[in-house]
Amino acid sequence: MSGKGMNLTLQIWRQKDANDKGKMVDYKVTDISEHMSFLEMMDVLNEQLVNSGEEPVAFDHDCREGICGMCSMYINGEAHGPDRGITTCQLHMRMFNDGDTITIEPFRAAAFPVIKDLVVDRMAFERIQQAGGFISVNTSGNTQDANSLPISKHAADEAMDAATCIGCGACVATCKNSSAMLFVGAKVSQYALLPQGQVEAADRVKNMVAQMDLEGFGNCTNTGACEIECPKGISLDNIARMNREFMAANIKG
Amino acid sequence: MSGILNSSIGRKIAMALSALFLIFFLIIHLAVNITSLFSADLFNELSHFMGTNPLVQFALQPVLVLGVIFHFIMGFVLEIKNKKAVGNISYKRNNGAANSSWMSRNMIYSGIAILAFLILHFIDFWVPEMNHKYIEVLPEDPTRYFGELQHKFVPIWRVAAYVVAFIFLSLHLMHGFTSSLQSMGVSAIRKKFYKNFGLVYSIVIPLGFIIIALFHHFNH
Ligand code: HEM
Numbered sequence: 001m002s003g004k005g006m007n008l009t010l011q012i013w014r015q016k017d018a019n020d021k022g023k024m025v026d027y028k029v030t031d032i033s034e035h036m037s038f039l040e041m042m043d044v045l046n047e048q049l050v051n052s053g054e055e056p057v058a059f060d061h062d063c064r065e066g067i068c069g070m071c072s073m074y075i076n077g078e079a080h081g082p083d084r085g086i087t088t089c090q091l092h093m094r095m096f097n098d099g100d101t102i103t104i105e106p107f108r109a110a111a112f113p114v115i116k117d118l119v120v121d122r123m124a125f126e127r128i129q130q131a132g133g134f135i136s137v138n139t140s141g142n143t144q145d146a147n148s149l150p151i152s153k154h155a156a157d158e159a160m161d162a163a164t165c166i167g168c169g170a171c172v173a174t175c176k177n178s179s180a181m182l183f184v185g186a187k188v189s190q191y192a193l194l195p196q197g198q199v200e201a202a203d204r205v206k207n208m209v210a211q212m213d214l215e216g217f218g219n220c221t222n223t224g225a226c227e228i229e230c231p232k233g234i235s236l237d238n239i240a241r242m243n244r245e246f247m248a249a250n251i252k253g
Numbered sequence: 254m255s256g257i258l259n260s261s262i263g264r265k266i267a268m269a270l271s272a273l274f275l276i277f278f279l280i281i282h283l284a285v286n287i288t289s290l291f292s293a294d295l296f297n298e299l300s301h302f303m304g305t306n307p308l309v310q311f312a313l314q315p316v317l318v319l320g321v322i323f324h325f326i327m328g329f330v331l332e333i334k335n336k337k338a339v340g341n342i343s344y345k346r347n348n349g350a351a352n353s354s355w356m357s358r359n360m361i362y363s364g365i366a367i368l369a370f371l372i373l374h375f376i377d378f379w380v381p382e383m384n385h386k387y388i389e390v391l392p393e394d395p396t397r398y399f400g401e402l403q404h405k406f407v408p409i410w411r412v413a414a415y416v417v418a419f420i421f422l423s424l425h426l427m428h429g430f431t432s433s434l435q436s437m438g439v440s441a442i443r444k445k446f447y448k449n450f451g452l453v454y455s456i457v458i459p460l461g462f463i464i465i466a467l468f469h470h471f472n473h
C-alpha cells in the first residue's frame with residue numbers, strides 16, 4: 001500500500017502536564033489512507049512515536065462512534081475539525097488532501113484546563129449537571145406507569161433532541177467567550193419540556209446557571225458558532241428557552 | 254437588580270433591554286431628523302418640542318443617557334469577563350468565519366466605533382444645546398435648530414465621520430437586533446422573519462441618517 005496514501009504535516013500541541021507551558025510541535029505522517037478516521041491517523045502517529053522512543057500524544061477517546069463525547073480536538077481552527085454534525089472520531093481523513101498541514105490543539109477555555117497534550121479536564125460540566133440536571137423521584141419499586149402522563153409529540157421530540165447532547169464541550173471550545181450556554185441550555189430544556197421536570201424547574205435553572213458562572217464560563221453573545229460546531233445539532237432554541245426559564249424562575253422569586 | 258447582574262444570563266438580559274431601548278430610540282430620532290429633508294419648519298417645531306417638553310427633557314432624556322452609558326459599560330464588562338473565561342492561551346489557528354458572522358464576533362469593535370462617534374455627536378449637538386439653555390441662557394428661538402443642523406454638515410470631515418460611524422452602527426445592529434431578542438428568550442437568531450426584519454432595520458435606519466448628513470452637506 002505504500003505511496004498511495006496522503007503525506008501530512010501535523011502541528012500538535014504538546015504539554016507534559018497541567019503546569020507545563022506547552023508548545024506546538026511538528027510531526028510528519030506518511031501513507032495515510034483516506035478511509036481512516038482522524039483518531040486512527042493519530043494512532044498511526046503514536047505508534048511511530050512509540051517505536052522511535054518518544055512520548056505518544058495523549059488524547060481523550062472512548063467509544064469511537066460519536067456517542068461518548070470524549071474525543072475533544074480543535075482541528076484546523078474548528079472543534080472536531082472541518083466537517084459538520086460529527087465528533088473527532090467520526091471525522092474522516094478524506095476531508096484532507098495530500099500535503100496538508102493540520103493543526104491539532106486541545107479544547108481551550110479557562111474552565112477546561114489542559115491535563116496533558118490534548119487532554120482537558122471537563123469535570124466542570126459534571127458539576128453543572130450535578131447542580132440540577134436530574135429529577136428527584138422515588139424509584140423504589142412503585143414507579144408510575146409512563147403512559148399515565150400524556151406528553152405532546154412536539155414536546156417529546158424537542159426534549160429528546162435536547163437530550164442527545166453528549167457533553168463533549170465543543171460548544172465551549174468553539175465559543176469566542178467560552179460560554180457553556182448551549183450545553184446548559186440543552187440540559188435545562190430536556191427537563192423543562194417534560195411534566196416530570198416541572199417540580200424542580202425553577203431551582204434547576206437557577207442552580208445550573210449559578211454553577212456554570214462559578215466554573216468561569218463566559219457570557220453568550222449569540223454568535224451561534226456552538227450550534228454549527230455541535231456534533232448533535234443542539235439548537236440555539238435551547239439557549240432561548242433557558243433564558244425564558246431563568247427569567248420565569250427569577251420573577252417567581 | 255445587582256443580584257440579576259451577578260448572573261451571566263441576567264447581564265445578557267440587562268444588555269438586551271438597554272439595546273432594545275436604543276433600537277426604539279433610533280426610530281424616533283430618525284423620524285424627527287428626516288423631516289429636515291423636506292420641511293425646515295416641521296423640523297424646527299419637532300426639535301423645539303423635544304428640547305422643551307418636560308416629559309422628554311426630564312424623563313426620556315435621562316433614561317436615554319443612562320441607557321447608553323449602561324450599554325457601553327456593560328459591553329466592556331462582558332468583554333473583560335469573556336476574555337477571562339477564554340483564558341491566557343488562545344488557539345494558534347482559529348477559523349471563526351467557519352461558524353459565525355464577522356459582526357457577531359466583533360460587537361466590541363463596532364461598539365467602540367459608535368462610542369467614538371457618540372462623543373463627537375455629544376460635542377456637536379448636546380453641549381451647545383446645554384450651553385444655550387442652561388449656561389449662557391440665551392433667548393429661546395424656536396427656529397434656530399434647522400440652521401444649526403445645516404451648519405454642522407458643511408465640513409466634509411464631519412460628514413465622512415458620520416457616514417463611517419453609521420456603517421459601524423449598521424454592522425453592530427446586523428448582529429445586535431436578533432441577538433437582543435434571543436437574549437430576551439425569543440428564538441430569533443435562525444428565524445427568517447426576525448433575521449429579515451433585523452436586516453432591514455439595520456440597513457434602513459443607518460442609511461437614513463447617512464442620507465440626511467449628505468443631503469445637508471450638498472444643500473446649504
Ligand atoms: C456606545 C457605544 C456602544 C458600545 C461600546 C457597544 C457595545 C456592545 C457590545 C460589546 C455588545 C455585545 C455584548 C454581548 O452580547 O457580548 C453590544 C450589543 C448590542 N448593542 Fe451595542 N454598543 C454601543 C452602542 C450601541 C448603540 C447606539 C446601539 C443602537 C441601537 C446598540 C445596539 C446593540 C444591540 C441591539 C446589541 C445586542 C444585545 C444583545 O446581544 O442582547 N449598541 N453592544
Ligand code: SF4
Pocket residue numbers: 069164165166167168169170171172182183186226229230231232233234
Ligand atoms: S451542546 Fe453539543 S457541542 Fe455542546 S456539549 Fe452538548 S453535544 Fe457537545
Ligand code: FES
Pocket residue numbers: 060061062063064065066067068069070071087088089090
Ligand atoms: S470517542 Fe466517543 S464520541 Fe468520539
